[in-house]
Amino acid sequence: MSSHTSQKLIILAAPSGSGKTTLTNRLMQTFPQLAFSVSACTRPPRAGEVDGKDYHFISLEAFREGIANDDFVEWEMVYQGKYYGTRKSELQRLWDLGKIPILDIDVKGAVNVMRQFPENALTVFIQAPSIDALRERLQNRGTETEESLAERVNKAEEELDYASHFQHTIVNDHLEEAAAKLIGIVRDFLQEN
Ligand code: 5GP
Helix, strand or coil: CCCCCCCCEEEEECCCCCCHHHHHHHHHHHCCCEEECCEEECCCCCCCCCECCCEEECCHHHHHHHHHCCCEEEEEEEECCEEEEEEHHHHHHHHHCCCEEEEEECHHHHHHHHHHCCCCEEEEEEECCCHHHHHHHHHHHCCCCHHHHHHHHHHHHHHHHHHHHCCEEEECCCHHHHHHHHHHHHHHHHHCC
16 A cells, blocks of 8 residues: 555544544534545444445455455454454545545554554544443443443443553543534644645
8 A cells, every 4th residue: 555644544543332423423524525434344234334334344254355365454353253444445545535534443453553654643532431421322322232232341441541542532521522622633633734
């Protein structure tokens, strides 16, 4: 993949239930030059999720083939047996369109991508106000089983330790305030060379 200083990217690391989808959508409404980087993953789609828009939902076999072909900028087994990854071709596709990709990925993937694009990446860690609030949001969303909810809450706890790796941290306790902060940070980044 060719890398160029004008090829910026934005990495948002956010646990499940932190409000990242809303924040990401808000960013894309504000800045039309941004575009969501669609990851590949091996978990099944949730009700309402669209293949090719939320994720490319692929089989474990296809994912392994992608790893063997060196198709991924980064990939992780984010949850037990569930793989998620950012394809090189997806970033290149967006850059070719003149867009700046937004990656919504887990902290390990984020640190991995930061190392590969140290000059061009904006990195923001989005934090839920508290673990209890996160659990409540996930429960209210009603998309998770007991097991997958517990897995997401545990992961969010682990991820807190990584916040210091990021250029910015935003605590999403009030959506409007968090969105305004994020928009300010991104505006500054877009104005840099
Ligand atoms: P879910 O969509 O299953 O609730 O949660 C997905 C988790 O995996 C989130 O923390 C999300 O940021 C992360 N994730 C999504 N896509 C990728 C990816 O391409 N790479 C990595 N490393 N993590 C991802």
